Amino acid sequence: MSRRISRLSLSALLTLSLLSAQSSADAVRGAEDATPPALTGHFPAANSYAVALSAQPTFTLSEPVSVPADAVRLSRFGAAVAVTVSYDPTSRRVTLTPLAALRPNTSYTVGYDSSIVDAAGNRLLDGSYSFVTQLSVTLAAGSHTGYQFSRYGSGNTIIGSRQLTLSADGSLLAARRVSVTGRGVFFEVQSGRLAGYLLAETPRSYVAGIVGRTTYSPARSVAVPVGRYTGYRFSADFRTVSTTKPFTAVVPTSARADRGAVVNGTFYLHVRNGPLADHYLRATARTAARDNPPLPACKVGDVLTSPRRYADTAATLLDLWHLIPRSYSPPDLVPGANAGIRYGVYGKVRLRRLIVPDLRALNNAARAAGFGSLIVNSAYRSYATQASWWMNRVRIDGYAVAIKYTNRPGHSEHQLGTTLDINVYARRGLNAWMAANAWKFGFIKSYPANSRATTCYGAENWHYRWFGRSVASHIHQSRIVSREWLWFARH
Numbered sequence: 001m002s003r004r005i006s007r008l009s010l011s012a013l014l015t016l017s018l019l020s021a022q023s024s025a026d027a028v029r030g031a032e033d034a035t036p037p038a039l040t041g042h043f044p045a046a047n048s049y050a051v052a053l054s055a056q057p058t059f060t061l062s063e064p065v066s067v068p069a070d071a072v073r074l075s076r077f078g079a080a081v082a083v084t085v086s087y088d089p090t091s092r093r094v095t096l097t098p099l100a101a102l103r104p105n106t107s108y109t110v111g112y113d114s115s116i117v118d119a120a121g122n123r124l125l126d127g128s129y130s131f132v133t134q135l136s137v138t139l140a141a142g143s144h145t146g147y148q149f150s151r152y153g154s155g156n157t158i159i160g161s162r163q164l165t166l167s168a169d170g171s172l173l174a175a176r177r178v179s180v181t182g183r184g185v186f187f188e189v190q191s192g193r194l195a196g197y198l199l200a201e202t203p204r205s206y207v208a209g210i211v212g213r214t215t216y217s218p219a220r221s222v223a224v225p226v227g228r229y230t231g232y233r234f235s236a237d238f239r240t241v242s243t244t245k246p247f248t249a250v251v252p253t254s255a256r257a258d259r260g261a262v263v264n265g266t267f268y269l270h271v272r273n274g275p276l277a278d279h280y281l282r283a284t285a286r287t288a289a290r291d292n293p294p295l296p297a298c299k300v301g302d303v304l305t306s307p308r309r310y311a312d313t314a315a316t317l318l319d320l321w322h323l324i325p326r327s328y329s330p331p332d333l334v335p336g337a338n339a340g341i342r343y344g345v346y347g348k349v350r351l352r353r354l355i356v357p358d359l360r361a362l363n364n365a366a367r368a369a370g371f372g373s374l375i376v377n378s379a380y381r382s383y384a385t386q387a388s389w390w391m392n393r394v395r396i397d398g399y400a401v402a403i404k405y406t407n408r409p410g411h412s413e414h415q416l417g418t419t420l421d422i423n424v425y426a427r428r429g430l431n432a433w434m435a436a437n438a439w440k441f442g443f444i445k446s447y448p449a450n451s452r453a454t455t456c457y458g459a460e461n462w463h464y465r466w467f468g469r470s471v472a473s474h475i476h477q478s479r480i481v482s483r484e485w486l487w488f489a490r491h
């Protein structure tokens with residue numbers, strides 16, 4: 001509560017100083033007020049979490065306005081929430097008072113629109129801000145232990161603990177769910193005896209309903225050894241089981257899971273195919289190894305990759321082991337300039353026509369962001385070109401060094417005609433911008449930092465491969481490297 005009071009007084013001070021600035025500006029302009037009103041502050045802060053269930057959202061305006069009753073709304077998942085709206089002309093503050101307490105663990109949005117006008121009729125721009133409320137954690141009767149850890153990351157140690165014993169089922173409020181490396185998922189407790197401690201998420205202390213939803217894209221393979229299983233379906237709010245389906249595996253089998261979620265404190269996988277299709281299966285160490293077949297080790301080899309038709313370019317896996325043949329030379333190569341990019345110190349480059357629209361859009365976005373046209377140092381490289389690069393590196397550095405940094409012919413993504421070496425260091429900030437935005441246009445960085453164990457190569461911030469926007473967005477959301485994604489997608 002004290003935090004909220006100080007926030008309000010701060011915004012009151014802000015309002016006062018803005019008021020004096022505004023009056024002198026008004027005096028100069030006289031009746032010719034052309035400045036629309038704007039928000040000078042709001043509570044809760046945008047995208048804040050752990051907002052109290054008793055909170056009354058407020059926002060403050062830069063000048064006196066009139067506020068029609070329906071100009072301000074509070075909504076939850078797009079549905080209106082009943083509030084009374086009041087406007088205090090002295091402080092120019094709008095306050096939303098919900099008629100019922102806010103729900104826990106819920107995202108709310110405050111919206112305001114252009115029917116809010118100043119004395120001269122200038123309109124506020126439509127806008128909104130969102131926040132998430134505290135979690136309500138359900139507790140089973142009995143003993144619970146809260147912990148304090150030195151940190152959440154690896155190498156953490158327990159620095160404190162406290163016991164809570166309940167004679168009946170109860171609940172407490174928490175700020176959020178956090179993962180503590182090597183120890184599992186915990187709630188940051190904010191109320192009662194365990195306030196300031198972390199409480200483990202278990203079937204005895206959980207957020208009722210469904211939390212921690214994750215989509216697996218591509219779907220993951222779930223091992224189902226011989227044994228008896230139960231598939232679950234839940235009520236619409238996930239608080240109760242609605243139907244169950246028994247299944248006995250008489251031989252070891254497997255299934256595909258397209259998402260995972262914690263339901264009432266237990267981790268489940270959502271099965272997509274087979275006898276338990278469209279049911280949730282409890283994930284345990286025995287039943288549901290949530291792993292896909294392991295990536296091949298970083299071994300040197302020459303196995304023809306599959307698929308490898310020109311139409312399959314976004315699904316073609318190339319690495320130390322897998323290659324495309326000498327004859328692979330896409331028929332639709334065009335000058336890179338067709339996409340509006342610039343050439344680097346090595347001169348002209350060619351690339352496949354099918355990536356031109358996305359590359360042009362990426363280039364335009366980079367220009368709009370102030371980075372100028374992208375400089376492409378290398379794109380399509382033929383088998384013969386790669387062979388001469390490779391032999392050159394071996395001659396200069398020796399095989400042991402060359403194999404770490406240069407692909408042997410047939411193994412380079414550049415032979416696909418869809419891969420670009422972009423000078424991400426041409427402008428300050430471009431490297432970070434590309435890392436944050438290239439996927440939106442269908443391009444993925446093949447060899448990110450700290451990924452040598454999965455990519456088999458050191459970081460190459462400049463090396464982007466086109467997958468198309470849909471696949472690139474899947475790879476981006478799955479937070480795995482493209483080699484892993486390509487491997488999982490076909491296994």
Ligand SMILES: [Zn+2]
Pocket residue numbers: 414420421462463464
């Ligand atoms: Zn490259």
